Amino acid sequence: MARYIGIDIGGTKCAVSLGNEKAEVLSSVRFPTEGPEETVGRILDEAERLKAESDEPVRTVGVSCGSPLDPSRGIIESPPNLPGWDNVEIVRLAEERLRIPAVLCNDANACALAEWKFGAGRGCRNMIFLTFGTGMGAGLILDGHLYNGTNGNAGEVGHTRIERFGPVGYGKQGSFEGFASGGGIAQIAKTAAIEHLQRGGSVGYCRHWDELESVTAKSVAEAARAGDETAVRVYRQVGEMLGRGLSLLVDILNPERIVIGSIFQRSADLLREPMERVMKQECLPFSLAVCEIVPAELGDDIGNRAALTLAIDLDEH
Template sequence: MRRLLGGMDIGGTKCAAVIGEASEDGIDIVGKRSFPTPGTPEETLAALIAALAALLEEHGAGGGEAGTSVAASSSEACGRRPALAAVGVSCGGPLDSEAGLVLSPPNLPGWDGIDVLTPLREAFGVPAALQNDANACALAEWRWGAGRGTRHMAFLTFGTGMGAGLILNGRLYAGANDMAGEVGHIRMRDEGPLGYGKAGSFEGFCSGGGMTRLGIGMIGEWLQAGKTTLLPTGADAEQSLTARLIFEAAEQGDELAALIVRVTGIELGRGLAVIVDMLNPEAIVIGSIYTRQERQLVPVVLETLRREALPRSLAACRILPSGLREHVGDAASLSVALHALET
């Protein structure tokens, strides 16, 4: 019988339910449903359960309304009808993965100690597990992406924020209370853009929001020096500047945009050097912005790494873009489901 994995991604603005089938060659995304995040945790969980149940019914893996055991109805099916094996949940932290609790993430107001696993186990009758989004992406890249075949790997989100998921000695490492990998909080400079509640932090320099704040500050200084830029300025910068616009302007030869990209690349290289020296990984996989803008970032990142990291440690480590690229978010929750079956 085919074995399906179910996944749920809980975000501040959008949620998704997904089903997939894992094989030795990777992960096949069978179906997906996305929707804006509802107002309350209870509404969100009910909508995710209904979406996953609908996907399973749509793909012949059992039926029933949300709140019934889809796994039970699947097990009654004959022949080769696929069955749901486990459900994984990916959500921004902080959280308690062992207890299955979401603990007041900044982008999910009202999610204060919310049990997300009990409703899933009751609805589907299968194992369910929860991990923060960085850990979930690390598992996905390790199993099916750029980190496949490694025993020691780090994954960096480098998207809206900056966080890390760690695979050490062939196992996910979450730390004493699920706080391992919060590299975005590391202070890179005494002053700098705000990220993770700290000025000059790794997230402040190396995230979408951090790059925007860095750019706004540098635009003001640039204009005061009598120079021009393709980037939006003044009130327009506050409203419309994004990391994407910065990279696009740099690609067009804008001197200020190129300087902002260089500052980000330097701080990314310095942050990577800390990880290389501390963990001695075989690979550091970087998602989102790095995956899309690798060509512009690589020269300065590698230049900085060679200057900052221990040569022997760096020689053992590859710096790689996400192998799953834009699908890493879908694969992330499914990797948590597979992890639930193996632990």
């Protein structure tokens, strides 16, 4: 049986995993992300250790990281969540150290590939994966292939503007990411909380001014489920904007399935009704009729499994 190494580089933490041909994690180590020199050194040390300890030969390495990247040259260019990581030649460094082929891909595309092969997208030829976590990005499976675009930057749906004004995401006011992301939900909820606090009132997720900075998508969801009307309205607005963004994707790409991760996995009960209502209003009926919206299946381990799936895909091609 073959073995693979997956490297998941995030803004706050990195993970290095050893896995099998089903992208199941056999062994993994996680540690904080720091500067590029120190972190890459730690990544390669852990990858070399896992390779040496593997009970079967390790065939390839997959590296998943946030954009912007240059996948064709294997270079991490300058992701906003990785300050100082400018033009890091991660593929060359991994191949020289581990002496096996390596590949680099952005995290949304890697997750799309993993959900398509092993998760909620199995059996599809046209599938879209949406991250819907800290940010909003898409991975596109079109006609049975991962679509990267001309220079590897396809799927940056979070940057599209869906409203003239609104919360800021991806550096743009009113963007899809501004409304449909953890940070966006917190922005909308804080604005609503401030209005209540200024009038001497409060909301379930923020009863005092000193609680304002601790407002998160999770705390707002908990308040909504407890019946807080403001929290319910926040999630209704987010669901409507999610539906608006999805409508564009359905009309343009005509997918059979859209798989949504992170916040949608946890809060579909709050988001689905307003999302579907808007999609029925906005989508071409014949395109919407063949598309289902489902939560991701791979759960909290998707980062590790996505990086491993990149390695498997490289080995297969």
